[in-house]
Amino acid sequence: MLLGCIGDDFTGSSDLGNTLAREGMRVVQYTGVPDGPADDDVEAGVIALKTRSIPPAEAVRQSLAALAWLRDQGCEQIVFKYCSTFDSTPEGNIGPVAEALADALEADKVIVCPAFPGTGRSVYQGHLFVRDRLLSESGMESHPLNPMTDPDIRRWLARQTRLEVGHIAAPTVLAGPSPIAAALEAEHQAGRRLIVVDALRDADLRAIGEAAAGLPLITGGSGIALGLPTNFARRGLLGHGGRAWTGQPGPCVALSGSCSNATRGQVARHAARYPTFEVVAGDVMAGRVTPEGLAETLLAAEGLPLAYSSADPQTVAAAQAEFGREAVAAALEGFFATLAARLVEGGVTRLVTAGGETSGAIVEGLALTTLEIGPEIDPGVPALRAGPALTVALKSGNFGAEDFFEKAATVLAGDA
């Protein structure tokens, strides 16, 4: 294994796997730290953790355990993947995890770059944009778990870490790999170890990737990995891409716990065409709806049924005020995990999930240990094979076109 990756959630990990596979690496995504060694032909291993919204010390512990396994597999470079909208709170977990990994790897120039131009995320003058809006005006300011209220990621990150935060601005990035490498060195000499790097286009990310050849640790969204496979290919270290991926016929169900603007649009579109069932937070908290009962309904439904708890910010805020933010999130995630298990037991062979936390709970609930990365459904979302009779798509909240659920069902079937 050449490249070792640690993702702070499951959808984000498959987003990174998608980028690396598209760029020619043979990639496997693991759920948590594997018990045994990786297969010999794996070139990039992505360990998917669910550390985005847990206490920082626990996120650090799990990330260091992942690092130890990846080093045992021989990885010479590590990527720490977090969200392209920099999902975190003033406590963490991006800063604490990056800092711990940097210490363990003795990394003194650590790139921090959440840019993902393919989905409209760019970093300019240290500020994160989602298309033409600042992060803090993009809808992310009302995220259920980590409201992003400051678009200056240098300032946001500085609240999370003891390390000095540096910056490389767009003019240097546009000048190419050598000036970027020189600027990284200058930031290091100035004592700034976590270095936010501007990036507007894929070409910028490829240049940053080239400048990062040989760095032990790189952090960012999946875009930061765009240029890394070429570094290995140049040295003749890559084989010929992934194994052949095949789709899976059979029943398909979509489950959504994401409350992002994009997912709510996808749910609304889907509801106009297919059987759609709302999971109301208060009903779950009061036990008025059970995963077993809903599974039966979904299994009996025609077409491509969808169950969702996705709701607008006012509805989410009201549920959180009544039951507590963590309690309602845990109850809904547990509900979807059990629901998914009942659906697969009932014969579902294609499962589409929306929302990082939600998808993580479902993958854990189904005890899926390795995921083979398949074709891209929409930017950042690949089809995944989870076992001999199960394919899944784990959609990050804000990703995907309006008809994502339908599109995913088609690609999972191998029909695209």
Ligand SMILES: Nc1ncnc2c1ncn2[C@@H]1O[C@H](COP(=O)(O)OP(=O)(O)OP(=O)(O)O)[C@@H](O)[C@H]1O
């Ligand atoms: N109706 C609701 N009321 C309160 N909380 C909800 C509701 N629906 C979902 N949630 C919780 O909100 C959180 C949504 O996070 P999740 O990561 O699944 O989606 P997302 O943030 O849109 O996706 P991503 O992390 O990929 O951007 C989950 O913990 C979920 O349980």
Ligand SMILES: O=C(O)[C@@H](O)C(=O)CO
């Ligand atoms: O980077 C992103 O936006 C996604 O891969 C993700 O991590 C959302 O959960």
